[in-house]
Amino acid sequence: MATEERLAGTPTDQAFSVMAVQRPRQQVETQIREAIRSGVLGPGHKLPSEMALAQDFGVSRTTVREALRTLVADGLVQKVPGAGGGSFVRSLNHESFSEELGQDLENLLRVGSFGYQEASQVRRFLEVPAARLAAQNRTEEHLVTLRQIIAEEKSISHDDPAVPDLDVRFHSAISEASGNRVVAAFVSALHQVAQPVDHLHLDAEVGRRTVRQHVAIVRAIENGDPKAAEQAMLTHLDYLEKHQIL
Structure with a gap:
């Protein structure tokens, strides 16, 4: 699994652009979803922390948490507990x-x-x-x-x-x-x-x-x-x- 990284100046940054006419939660969810689908965020990629994502998107941690919860429910992201845990992109196969x-x-x-x-x-x-x-x-x-x-x-x-x-x-x-x-x-x-x-x-x-x-x-x-x-x-x-x- 890749190490955690901030959005700015990383491959992750390429995936997220300003989204208009969407609620903050939908904006975060949509951009992460598109980054996964496009392959910018590959299987096993560790997403930045909730705090880091909140800062990069300019939203609250609660908004980020809600967006991640939806992505987990959709099978795109996996939450791993523990010291080395976090939010990881799931392997998408049959x-x-x-x-x-x-x-x-x-x-x-x-x-x-x-x-x-x-x-x-x-x-x-x-x-x-x-x-x-x-x-x-x-x-x-x-x-x-x-x-x-x-x-x-x-x-x-x-x-x-x-x-x-x-x-x-x-x-x-x-x-x-x-x-x-x-x-x-x-x-x-x-x-x-x-x-x-x-x-x-x-x-x-x-x-x-x-x-x-x-x-x-x-x-x-x-x-x-x-x-x-x-x-x-x-x-x-x-x-x-x-x-x-x-």
Whole structure:
């Protein structure tokens, strides 16, 4: 992480220009936001202290604090406590996006804004094409990850506490292999929040058939057969839908 620096005479200074027709808080927030988006403030960059920002912008520390609070809520800035802490620009990639998206989805599920059935339906829109893309774009590293997950699934029983996590890892790994990071972010967020396995009538037979379906999906991806991968994923999702707890 970069050391703290004052605005004047630094790369940070290039990012901030006088903003008109905005409230002080919005002015501070907008200019920091644009500096991050433009790359002037890169991942890990430590922002000046609240006092320094207040002096440079000509506003109160309360105004700066409110602006930073909004940027933290939006996932652009991270507050780190302690002697070496402060406000740092977050690393913005599909993994951090997936984390933020997952938190939003979890909140929506908890307050009942939408239900599990709706989240489950979205899986078809994402995971079927993801399987097809994975068969076209997977690397040997992706295949190694998928084989390891399958091996772990085969080694445990259907009621093992590790089953939900393995299922999340399996479907997330396929979406990663698709080569489409937006798809990967959405699939990973959906699985981590909705935990599909928790919504199944999961007995020993369902567990065995689910693993066999996972094997079929991986085999199609391994063979580089997009059509077979797509069909294997469809078969898997159809089976899960029939065994959902409604």
